Amino acid sequence: MTAERVDEQLQALGECRARMLPEVSDQRPQAGSALAPVNPAMSIGTDVLGDEITLIIRDPRYGLLTCALSRDVARAIGAGLVRQADEPPPAMGGRA
Numbered sequence: 741m742t743a744e745r746v747d748e749q750l751q752a753l754g755e756c757r758a759r760m761l762p763e764v765s766d767q768r769p770q771a772g773s774a775l776a777p778v779n780p781a782m783s784i785g786t787d788v789l790g791d792e793i794t795l796i797i798r799d800p801r802y803g804l805l806t807c808a809l810s811r812d813v814a815r816a817i818g819a820g821l822v823r824q825a826d827e828p829p830p831a832m833g834g835r836a
Contacts, residue, residue: 794807
């Protein structure tokens with residue numbers, strides 16, 4: 741099976757899961773409970789009409805994740821990322 745075919749299958753499975761119950765929770769997983777790719781390839785642009793911001797993230801497990809965001813949501817995400825990046829990292833418990 742080719743990588744392209746695997747990507748197609750992942751997309752089909754994601755679409756199937758989106759229709760299943762129970763729905764995927766909107767709650768954020770507890771810290772450390774979810775594996776996350778570090779610094780994934782991504783691109784940011786606008787949709788064809790220019791009304792929404794498009795965020796595309798390359799996830800090595802799930803392929804291309806594409807989100808269409810309103811400008812207000814995009815601004816809130818941007819501000820949140822800057823705020824989080826400016827905070828000192830949390831203390832690591834149990835280390836000397």
